[in-house]
Amino acid sequence: MITLTVFNHAGGAAKTSTVRDLGYAFSQRGLRVLLVDLDPQANLSTWLGVDAALADTVYPTLVENRPLPEPSHVFDMDLIPSTLGLAKAEAQLPGIIGGVTHLREQLSTWHDRYDLVLLDSPPSLGQLSLSACVAADALVVPVPTTHKGLGGLPAVAEMVSTYRKLNPALHVAWYLPTQYNAGTSHHREALEVLREQLRPLGSPITYRPAIYPDAHAQGVPVSIYQPGGAADQEIQRAASELSDVMGLGVAK
Numbered sequence: 001m002i003t004l005t006v007f008n009h010a011g012g013a014a015k016t017s018t019v020r021d022l023g024y025a026f027s028q029r030g031l032r033v034l035l036v037d038l039d040p041q042a043n044l045s046t047w048l049g050v051d052a053a054l055a056d057t058v059y060p061t062l063v064e065n066r067p068l069p070e071p072s073h074v075f076d077m078d079l080i081p082s083t084l085g086l087a088k089a090e091a092q093l094p095g096i097i098g099g100v101t102h103l104r105e106q107l108s109t110w111h112d113r114y115d116l117v118l119l120d121s122p123p124s125l126g127q128l129s130l131s132a133c134v135a136a137d138a139l140v141v142p143v144p145t146t147h148k149g150l151g152g153l154p155a156v157a158e159m160v161s162t163y164r165k166l167n168p169a170l171h172v173a174w175y176l177p178t179q180y181n182a183g184t185s186h187h188r189e190a191l192e193v194l195r196e197q198l199r200p201l202g203s204p205i206t207y208r209p210a211i212y213p214d215a216h217a218q219g220v221p222v223s224i225y226q227p228g229g230a231a232d233q234e235i236q237r238a239a240s241e242l243s244d245v246m247g248l249g250v251a252k
Contacts, residue, residue, distance in 0.1 A: 003117040005136035010152045011123035013142045014178035016043045019120040024221035025239035027076040031115040037082035039122035045081035049219025052081035062089045065102040093127035104135035133163040138173035145180045145190040180204035
Protein backbone atom coordinates (compact mmCIF):
# COMPACT_ATOMS: atom_id res chain seq x y z
CA MET A 1 0.00 0.00 0.00
CA ILE A 2 1.29 3.44 -0.97
CA THR A 3 -0.10 6.45 0.88
CA LEU A 4 0.16 9.82 -0.87
CA THR A 5 -0.96 13.12 0.61
CA VAL A 6 -1.95 15.80 -1.87
CA PHE A 7 -0.59 18.87 -0.14
CA ASN A 8 -0.40 22.60 -0.64
CA HIS A 9 -1.12 25.09 2.12
CA ALA A 10 -2.66 27.53 -0.36
CA GLY A 11 -6.27 27.33 -1.47
CA GLY A 12 -7.21 27.07 -5.13
CA ALA A 13 -4.37 24.72 -6.04
CA ALA A 14 -6.75 21.98 -7.28
CA LYS A 15 -5.82 19.53 -4.51
CA THR A 16 -9.30 18.07 -4.21
CA SER A 17 -9.94 17.56 -7.93
CA THR A 18 -6.47 15.99 -8.17
CA VAL A 19 -7.36 13.45 -5.47
CA ARG A 20 -10.75 12.68 -7.00
CA ASP A 21 -9.71 12.41 -10.62
CA LEU A 22 -6.38 10.61 -10.15
CA GLY A 23 -8.00 8.27 -7.65
CA TYR A 24 -10.67 7.36 -10.17
CA ALA A 25 -8.07 6.96 -12.96
CA PHE A 26 -6.09 4.51 -10.84
CA SER A 27 -9.20 2.60 -9.82
CA GLN A 28 -9.96 2.08 -13.50
CA ARG A 29 -6.46 0.67 -13.93
CA GLY A 30 -7.18 -2.04 -11.43
CA LEU A 31 -5.83 -0.56 -8.19
CA ARG A 32 -7.73 -0.78 -4.92
CA VAL A 33 -8.04 2.91 -4.04
CA LEU A 34 -8.99 4.61 -0.78
CA LEU A 35 -9.61 8.36 -0.62
CA VAL A 36 -9.63 10.15 2.74
CA ASP A 37 -11.20 13.61 3.01
CA LEU A 38 -9.34 15.54 5.73
CA ASP A 39 -10.69 18.96 4.80
CA PRO A 40 -13.60 20.19 6.97
CA GLN A 41 -14.94 21.96 3.87
CA ALA A 42 -15.71 18.42 2.63
CA ASN A 43 -15.41 19.30 -1.06
CA LEU A 44 -14.02 15.88 -1.95
CA SER A 45 -17.03 14.23 -0.36
CA THR A 46 -19.47 16.60 -2.06
CA TRP A 47 -17.72 16.33 -5.43
CA LEU A 48 -18.18 12.56 -5.27
CA GLY A 49 -21.86 12.89 -4.45
CA VAL A 50 -21.51 11.57 -0.89
CA ASP A 51 -23.79 12.90 1.83
CA ALA A 52 -21.13 13.13 4.50
CA ALA A 53 -23.74 13.86 7.17
CA LEU A 54 -24.78 10.21 6.92
CA ALA A 55 -21.24 8.78 7.08
CA ASP A 56 -18.47 8.51 9.66
CA THR A 57 -15.29 10.61 9.42
CA VAL A 58 -11.75 10.13 10.73
CA TYR A 59 -12.49 12.37 13.73
CA PRO A 60 -12.54 9.51 16.32
CA THR A 61 -9.38 8.12 14.76
CA LEU A 62 -7.57 11.44 15.03
CA VAL A 63 -8.53 12.31 18.60
CA GLU A 64 -8.97 8.85 20.21
CA ASN A 65 -6.88 6.57 17.97
CA ARG A 66 -9.95 4.49 17.15
CA PRO A 67 -9.99 2.21 14.10
CA LEU A 68 -10.85 3.90 10.83
CA PRO A 69 -14.55 3.94 9.96
CA GLU A 70 -15.88 1.72 7.22
CA PRO A 71 -15.66 3.76 3.99
CA SER A 72 -18.37 4.59 1.49
CA HIS A 73 -17.98 2.91 -1.89
CA VAL A 74 -18.30 5.28 -4.81
CA PHE A 75 -17.18 5.09 -8.46
CA ASP A 76 -15.05 1.97 -7.88
CA MET A 77 -13.23 3.69 -5.00
CA ASP A 78 -13.62 3.77 -1.24
CA LEU A 79 -14.02 7.12 0.51
CA ILE A 80 -13.84 8.20 4.12
CA PRO A 81 -15.70 11.52 3.94
CA SER A 82 -15.43 14.71 5.95
CA THR A 83 -17.79 17.17 7.60
CA LEU A 84 -17.39 20.58 9.18
CA GLY A 85 -17.18 18.80 12.53
CA LEU A 86 -13.72 17.57 11.62
CA ALA A 87 -12.50 21.12 12.30
CA LYS A 88 -12.78 20.38 16.03
CA ALA A 89 -9.74 18.16 15.71
CA GLU A 90 -7.59 21.19 14.92
CA ALA A 91 -8.15 22.53 18.42
CA GLN A 92 -7.95 19.17 20.18
CA LEU A 93 -4.93 17.50 18.59
CA PRO A 94 -2.26 19.80 20.13
CA GLY A 95 -3.31 18.54 23.56
CA ILE A 96 -3.16 14.85 22.66
CA ILE A 97 0.24 13.21 23.05
CA GLY A 98 1.09 11.56 19.75
CA GLY A 99 -2.24 12.57 18.29
CA VAL A 100 -0.85 13.45 14.86
CA THR A 101 0.42 9.86 14.49
CA HIS A 102 -3.00 8.25 14.99
CA LEU A 103 -4.01 8.38 11.33
CA ARG A 104 -0.75 6.76 10.26
CA GLU A 105 -1.13 4.03 12.88
CA GLN A 106 -4.67 3.15 11.85
CA LEU A 107 -3.96 3.28 8.11
CA SER A 108 -1.14 0.81 8.64
CA THR A 109 -3.69 -1.77 9.78
CA TRP A 110 -5.22 -1.67 6.28
CA HIS A 111 -1.97 -2.27 4.40
CA ASP A 112 -3.34 -5.43 2.77
CA ARG A 113 -6.68 -3.86 1.90
CA TYR A 114 -5.60 -1.15 -0.56
CA ASP A 115 -2.94 -0.53 -3.16
CA LEU A 116 -3.18 3.27 -3.07
CA VAL A 117 -4.42 5.73 -0.44
CA LEU A 118 -4.85 9.38 -1.39
CA LEU A 119 -5.28 11.89 1.44
CA ASP A 120 -6.90 15.23 0.66
CA SER A 121 -5.35 17.72 3.08
CA PRO A 122 -6.96 21.08 3.88
CA PRO A 123 -5.54 24.38 2.59
CA SER A 124 -3.79 25.19 5.86
CA LEU A 125 -0.74 24.35 7.94
CA GLY A 126 -2.71 23.09 10.92
CA GLN A 127 -3.01 19.78 12.72
CA LEU A 128 -5.08 18.10 10.02
CA SER A 129 -2.46 18.82 7.38
CA LEU A 130 0.26 17.67 9.77
CA SER A 131 -1.61 14.41 10.42
CA ALA A 132 -1.95 13.86 6.68
CA CYS A 133 1.76 14.44 6.10
CA VAL A 134 2.82 12.23 9.00
CA ALA A 135 0.67 9.44 7.52
CA ALA A 136 2.11 9.79 4.02
CA ASP A 137 4.83 7.84 2.26
CA ALA A 138 5.25 10.88 0.02
CA LEU A 139 3.57 14.07 -1.09
CA VAL A 140 2.00 15.14 -4.36
CA VAL A 141 2.05 18.94 -4.63
CA PRO A 142 -0.31 20.64 -7.09
CA VAL A 143 1.07 24.04 -8.10
CA PRO A 144 -1.06 26.61 -9.96
CA THR A 145 0.82 28.10 -12.90
CA THR A 146 0.61 31.63 -11.51
CA HIS A 147 2.94 33.99 -9.65
CA LYS A 148 0.95 33.18 -6.51
CA GLY A 149 1.52 29.48 -7.09
CA LEU A 150 5.25 30.04 -7.52
CA GLY A 151 5.36 32.27 -4.47
CA GLY A 152 3.92 29.54 -2.26
CA LEU A 153 6.62 26.98 -3.05
CA PRO A 154 9.16 28.13 -0.41
CA ALA A 155 6.53 27.68 2.31
CA VAL A 156 5.78 24.18 1.01
CA ALA A 157 9.48 23.29 1.17
CA GLU A 158 9.79 24.75 4.67
CA MET A 159 6.82 22.80 5.98
CA VAL A 160 8.01 19.54 4.43
CA SER A 161 11.31 20.05 6.24
CA THR A 162 9.44 20.69 9.50
CA TYR A 163 7.10 17.73 9.09
CA ARG A 164 10.08 15.49 8.39
CA LYS A 165 10.90 15.70 12.09
CA LEU A 166 7.88 13.45 12.69
CA ASN A 167 8.09 11.51 9.42
CA PRO A 168 11.77 11.28 8.43
CA ALA A 169 11.02 9.63 5.07
CA LEU A 170 8.64 12.39 3.96
CA HIS A 171 9.43 13.95 0.59
CA VAL A 172 7.72 15.47 -2.41
CA ALA A 173 7.38 12.65 -4.92
CA TRP A 174 5.81 14.72 -7.68
CA TYR A 175 4.74 18.25 -8.53
CA LEU A 176 1.69 18.77 -10.73
CA PRO A 177 1.11 22.08 -12.56
CA THR A 178 -2.57 23.00 -12.31
CA GLN A 179 -5.00 25.72 -13.41
CA TYR A 180 -2.95 26.14 -16.59
CA ASN A 181 -4.08 28.53 -19.31
CA ALA A 182 -1.84 28.18 -22.35
CA GLY A 183 -3.38 31.29 -23.91
CA THR A 184 -1.94 33.53 -21.20
CA SER A 185 1.72 34.52 -21.24
CA HIS A 186 1.70 34.74 -17.45
CA HIS A 187 0.81 31.03 -17.20
CA ARG A 188 3.29 29.99 -19.88
CA GLU A 189 6.08 31.85 -18.10
CA ALA A 190 5.15 30.33 -14.75
CA LEU A 191 5.16 26.85 -16.27
CA GLU A 192 8.65 27.42 -17.64
CA VAL A 193 9.85 28.47 -14.19
CA LEU A 194 8.35 25.31 -12.71
CA ARG A 195 10.10 23.22 -15.37
CA GLU A 196 13.41 24.85 -14.50
CA GLN A 197 13.06 24.54 -10.73
CA LEU A 198 11.10 21.39 -9.88
CA ARG A 199 11.75 17.67 -10.37
CA PRO A 200 9.86 15.51 -11.04
CA LEU A 201 7.22 17.71 -12.63
CA GLY A 202 4.11 16.43 -14.33
CA SER A 203 2.47 17.73 -17.48
CA PRO A 204 0.04 20.59 -16.78
CA ILE A 205 -3.64 20.22 -16.03
CA THR A 206 -5.53 22.91 -17.91
CA TYR A 207 -8.04 25.25 -16.31
CA ARG A 208 -11.35 24.30 -17.90
CA PRO A 209 -14.23 26.37 -16.47
CA ALA A 210 -16.77 24.55 -18.63
CA ILE A 211 -15.77 21.11 -17.34
CA TYR A 212 -14.58 21.06 -13.75
CA PRO A 213 -17.36 23.12 -12.09
CA ASP A 214 -19.99 21.03 -13.87
CA ALA A 215 -18.34 17.78 -12.79
CA HIS A 216 -18.20 19.11 -9.22
CA ALA A 217 -21.88 20.06 -9.34
CA GLN A 218 -22.89 16.63 -10.62
CA GLY A 219 -20.75 14.84 -8.04
CA VAL A 220 -18.73 12.77 -10.51
CA PRO A 221 -15.08 12.50 -11.58
CA VAL A 222 -14.21 14.42 -14.73
CA SER A 223 -13.47 11.18 -16.57
CA ILE A 224 -17.08 10.12 -16.02
CA TYR A 225 -18.52 13.54 -16.77
CA GLN A 226 -16.72 13.80 -20.12
CA PRO A 227 -15.00 10.50 -20.95
CA GLY A 228 -12.40 10.76 -23.68
CA GLY A 229 -12.43 14.56 -23.64
CA ALA A 230 -9.39 16.80 -23.38
CA ALA A 231 -9.61 17.01 -19.58
CA ASP A 232 -9.90 13.23 -19.31
CA GLN A 233 -6.86 12.81 -21.54
CA GLU A 234 -4.82 15.13 -19.31
CA ILE A 235 -5.89 13.19 -16.22
CA GLN A 236 -4.93 9.88 -17.81
CA ARG A 237 -1.55 11.30 -18.78
CA ALA A 238 -1.02 12.55 -15.22
CA ALA A 239 -1.94 9.13 -13.82
CA SER A 240 0.62 7.49 -16.11
CA GLU A 241 3.30 9.96 -15.07
CA LEU A 242 2.61 9.48 -11.36
CA SER A 243 2.53 5.72 -11.90
CA ASP A 244 6.02 5.90 -13.38
CA VAL A 245 7.31 8.03 -10.51
CA MET A 246 5.86 5.82 -7.78
CA GLY A 247 6.34 2.46 -9.46
CA LEU A 248 2.68 1.61 -9.11
CA GLY A 249 2.96 -1.07 -11.77
CA VAL A 250 -0.31 -0.38 -13.58
CA ALA A 251 -0.94 -0.31 -17.31
CA LYS A 252 -0.64 3.05 -19.01
